[in-house]
Amino acid sequence: MKTKIAVAKGDGIGPEIMDAVLRIFEANEVPLEYEFVEMGKSYFDAGHSTGMTEAAKATIENLGILFKGPMETPKGKGVKSINVTARKVWNTYANQRDFRSLNGVQTVFSKAGVSINLTIIRENIEDTYGGIEHMMTNDVAVGRRIITRPGSAQVIRYAFEMARRKGYKKLACGHKANIMKLTDGLFLETFYEIAKEYPDLQASDIIVDDLCMKLVSHPEMFQSIVLTNLQGDIVSDLCAGLVGGLGFAPSANIGDNISIFEAVHGTAPDIAGRNIANPTALLLSGISMLRYLGLTANAATIENALLYTLEKGVHTGDFGDRSVPSKNTSEFADCIIANL
Amino acid sequence: MKTKIAVAKGDGIGPEIMDAVLRIFEANEVPLEYEFVEMGKSYFDAGHSTGMTEAAKATIENLGILFKGPMETPKGKGVKSINVTARKVWNTYANQRDFRSLNGVQTVFSKAGVSINLTIIRENIEDTYGGIEHMMTNDVAVGRRIITRPGSAQVIRYAFEMARRKGYKKLACGHKANIMKLTDGLFLETFYEIAKEYPDLQASDIIVDDLCMKLVSHPEMFQSIVLTNLQGDIVSDLCAGLVGGLGFAPSANIGDNISIFEAVHGTAPDIAGRNIANPTALLLSGISMLRYLGLTANAATIENALLYTLEKGVHTGDFGDRSVPSKNTSEFADCIIANL
Ligand SMILES: CC(C)[C@H](C(=O)O)[C@@H](O)C(=O)O
Ligand SMILES: CC(C)[C@H](C(=O)O)[C@@H](O)C(=O)O
Numbered sequence: 001m002k003t004k005i006a007v008a009k010g011d012g013i014g015p016e017i018m019d020a021v022l023r024i025f026e027a028n029e030v031p032l033e034y035e036f037v038e039m040g041k042s043y044f045d046a047g048h049s050t051g052m053t054e055a056a057k058a059t060i061e062n063l064g065i066l067f068k069g070p071m072e073t074p075k076g077k078g079v080k081s082i083n084v085t086a087r088k089v090w091n092t093y094a095n096q097r098d099f100r101s102l103n104g105v106q107t108v109f110s111k112a113g114v115s116i117n118l119t120i121i122r123e124n125i126e127d128t129y130g131g132i133e134h135m136m137t138n139d140v141a142v143g144r145r146i147i148t149r150p151g152s153a154q155v156i157r158y159a160f161e162m163a164r165r166k167g168y169k170k171l172a173c174g175h176k177a178n179i180m181k182l183t184d185g186l187f188l189e190t191f192y193e194i195a196k197e198y199p200d201l202q203a204s205d206i207i208v209d210d211l212c213m214k215l216v217s218h219p220e221m222f223q224s225i226v227l228t229n230l231q232g233d234i235v236s237d238l239c240a241g242l243v244g245g246l247g248f249a250p251s252a253n254i255g256d257n258i259s260i261f262e263a264v265h266g267t268a269p270d271i272a273g274r275n276i277a278n279p280t281a282l283l284l285s286g287i288s289m290l291r292y293l294g295l296t297a298n299a300a301t302i303e304n305a306l307l308y309t310l311e312k313g314v315h316t317g318d319f320g321d322r323s324v325p326s327k328n329t330s331e332f333a334d335c336i337i338a339n340l
Numbered sequence: 341m342k343t344k345i346a347v348a349k350g351d352g353i354g355p356e357i358m359d360a361v362l363r364i365f366e367a368n369e370v371p372l373e374y375e376f377v378e379m380g381k382s383y384f385d386a387g388h389s390t391g392m393t394e395a396a397k398a399t400i401e402n403l404g405i406l407f408k409g410p411m412e413t414p415k416g417k418g419v420k421s422i423n424v425t426a427r428k429v430w431n432t433y434a435n436q437r438d439f440r441s442l443n444g445v446q447t448v449f450s451k452a453g454v455s456i457n458l459t460i461i462r463e464n465i466e467d468t469y470g471g472i473e474h475m476m477t478n479d480v481a482v483g484r485r486i487i488t489r490p491g492s493a494q495v496i497r498y499a500f501e502m503a504r505r506k507g508y509k510k511l512a513c514g515h516k517a518n519i520m521k522l523t524d525g526l527f528l529e530t531f532y533e534i535a536k537e538y539p540d541l542q543a544s545d546i547i548v549d550d551l552c553m554k555l556v557s558h559p560e561m562f563q564s565i566v567l568t569n570l571q572g573d574i575v576s577d578l579c580a581g582l583v584g585g586l587g588f589a590p591s592a593n594i595g596d597n598i599s600i601f602e603a604v605h606g607t608a609p610d611i612a613g614r615n616i617a618n619p620t621a622l623l624l625s626g627i628s629m630l631r632y633l634g635l636t637a638n639a640a641t642i643e644n645a646l647l648y649t650l651e652k653g654v655h656t657g658d659f660g661d662r663s664v665p666s667k668n669t670s671e672f673a674d675c676i677i678a679n680l
Contacts, residue, residue: 081518084519107557108452108454108556108557109448109452111451111452112448112449112451128485128516128519128520129519131519131521133520133521133522134522135522135526138489139488139489139490140487140489141487141522141523141526142484142522142523143484143485143486143522143523144482144483144484145468145482145483145485146480146481146482146483147480147481147483148479148480148481149479149480176468176570179424179468179471180468180473180483181471181473182473182474183473185481186475186481208574209573209574209576209577209578210577212574212575212577212581213578213580213581213585213586214581215581216448216556216578216581216582217447217448217581217582217584217585230516231574233516234548234549234552234571234574235552237550237553238553238555238556238578240553241552241553241556241557242556242557244557
C-alpha cells in the first residue's frame with residue numbers, strides 16, 4: 001500500500017527542483033502517492049491571507065505530511081511569512097536540521113580537513129516568534145519573549161528521542177540563561193528535568209555565544225543541540241554555513257499531527273525556470289521524510305546514490321570544482337538515478 | 341605629561357596577565373600612569389553589591405578610562421555580572437571587538453587559507469539585557485526586549501565613525517527585523533537614517549542568521565558590522581572563534597565619559613598563579629586603548645612586536661605549534677619586549 005502525502009512545489013526554482021526529486025523517488029520506486037496542493041506566493045496574490053487555499057489546508061491536515069519547495073511571502077506590513085505561519089498553524093514544534101560534510105562540496109572546513117556531523121533541534125513556535133511587539137513611544141519599541149514549560153518540554157523530549165534513535169551519545173542545550181534567567185532559565189530547567197528520563201544520553205548545557213565560538217573551531221565537540229527558537233535559527237544557519245550553505249541542509253518541521261519537510265533556501269527567482277538550480281537540499285529533506293515515514297531502505301539507497309554522485313565531482317553550477325563542467329538540474333538528477 | 345588611567349587587575353589569571361602587559365607598556369615607555377582600583381570577586385565577597393568599592397568607582401569616574409583583567413561574578417540569584425553592571429552604570433553603549441587572523445595562531449580558517457579582518461560593534465546596554473522578566477504562571481516565563489531610538493542611534497553613530505576612522509569602505513547592520521519587526525525594525529530604521537550622514541561609507545543590512553552563515557563561509561565579505569546586544573554578543577563570539585578564541589580577541593566598551601578596555605575571556609582559576617596564562621587578548625585590548633588615547637606610535641610599535649613574536653612561533657601553552665616548547669607568561673612578555 002502506498003502512503004499518500006501532500007506536495008507543494010513552491011515558488012521560483014521550487015517546481016523544477018521538486019520535479020527532479022520526485023523523479024529520483026520514482027526511479028527508486030518509493031511507495032508514495034502525491035497530492036499536489038495550492039500553496040505559495042500566487043495564492044497570497046489571489047487573496048488567501050495564509051498563502052494557501054482552504055482545499056490545500058484540508059488536504060495537508062488530512063494526510064499529515066507536507067513535502068514543500070521554497071516559497072516566497074509577498075512583502076508588506078501585516079503579511080506573515082508562510083513558513084512561520086505553517087509552523088504555527090500546525091504546531092510543528094520541532095525544527096530538525098541535520099548537517100554533515102559532503103564529499104565534493106568544498107567549504108572552509110573541508111579544506112582544513114574538519115568533518116561536520118551534527119543535528120540542531122530548534123523550538124519552532126515560541127520565543128519572539130509570537131510577534132508580540134508594540135511602540136511604547138515613537139522612540140521606544142518593546143517586544144515580548146515568551147517561553148513556556150509545555151512548549152519547551154515537547155521539543156526537548158523530541159530532541160532526546162531523536163538523539164537516541166540516531167544512536168548519538170549526547171545532547172547539549174544551548175541557551176543564554178545567564179542573562180535571560182527566567183525565560184531561558186525555564187527552558188534549561190525543563191531540559192534537565194527531561195534529561196532524567198534519558199540516562200543513556202549525556203546531557204549538558206552551553207551558553208549560546210560560547211557555543212557559536214566552539215562550533216566554528218571545534219564542531220566535533222557536538223552531536224546534537226537543542227535551542228529556543230531565535231537562537232536555534234541563528235545556530236542552524238551557522239551550521240549550514242559549515243557544510244556549504246542552505247543548498248546542502250535538509251529541514252524537517254515535526255509536530256504530533258502534521259510534519260513538514262522543506263528546503264529552507266530561497267526561491268532564487270533570478271534563475272527560476274532555467275533548469276540550473278541545485279536540488280540537493282530538497283532531496284536531503286525528502287530523504288529525512290522517507291526515514292520519518294519508515295521507508296528506511298529507500299532513504300538509504302537514495303542517500304548513498306546522492307553521496308556517491310557528489311563524491312564523484314558531479315555538481316550543478318553553484319558549487320564544486322569549476323574545472324569540471326557543471327550539470328543542469330535534470331542531468332544532476334539523472335546522475336543520481338544512474339547511481340541508485 | 342602622562343595620562344592617568346584606572347587599572348583593575350581582575351581575578352584568577354588577571355593579575356599575572358595584567359603585570360605582563362604593563363611590563364610591555366613600560367618597556368616601550370608608554371606615557372601612562374596607573375591607579376589600581378579595588379574591583380572583582382573579593383569585593384563582592386566583602387559585601388560590595390556591585391563588586392567594587394566606592395573609592396574604585398570614584399577613581400574610574402574621575403579618570404574616565406578603565407583597563408581591566410577578567411573578573412568573576414559570584415554565583416547566586418540576584419547577583420548581576422560585574423561586567424554587565426559596569427557597562428550599564430557608566431553607559432558604555434558600544435562594545436567594539438576587532439578580529440583579525442594572527443600568523444602563528446592556527447585555526448580552521450588559517451588552515452584553509454582564509455584570512456579574517458573585521459570589526460563587530462555591539463550595542464551594549466539595551467535589548468533583553470535589561471533583565472526585565474517575570475513568571476506569568478509557574479509554566480510561562482515572559483521577558484521584555486526593549487530597543488530605543490536614542491540607544492540605537494548612539495551605537496550606530498559610533499560604528500560609522502569607527503568605520504570611517506579605520507578607513508573601512510562599508511558597514512553592515514545585522515538584525516532580525518523580518519521577525520522582530522518593531523524592535524529590530526527601529527534599530528534598522530535608525531541605521532539607515534544615520535547612514536545618510538556617511539555617504540562615503542557603503543551601508544547595507546543583513547538578517548542575522550544569514551550573516552552567521554556567511555561569516556563561517558565568506559568572512560571576507562564584511563569589514564564592520566553593527567548589531568543589537570544579544571545578537572552582537574553571539575556574533576562577537578562566533579568571530580572570536582574564527583581567529584582562535586577569546587584569547588586572541590580584544591574588547592573595548594566605549595561611552596561618552598568612561599571607556600573600559602578588557603579581556604573578555606574567563607579568569608581560568610585552574611591555572612591562576614602559575615605564570616602560564618596567555619596575555620594576548622589583554623595586550624590587544626591594551627593596544628586598542630593606546631589608540632583610543634591617541635598614543636598611536638606606542639600602539640603600532642607594541643602591536644608590531646606582538647605580531648612579529650607570534651609569527652616567529654613564540655607561544656604560551658594554550659596555542660601554537662606543539663613541537664616548539666611553549667613559553668610561560670613572563671617569558672612570552674620578554675620575547676615581545678625583545679622585539680619592540
Ligand atoms: C524566513 C524566516 C522568518 C525564517 C525564520 O526565522 O524562522 C528562516 O530564517 C528559517 O529559518 O526558516
Ligand atoms: C558574561 C556575559 C553576561 C557577557 C554578555 O553576555 O554580555 C559575555 O558573554 C560578554 O560578551 O561579555
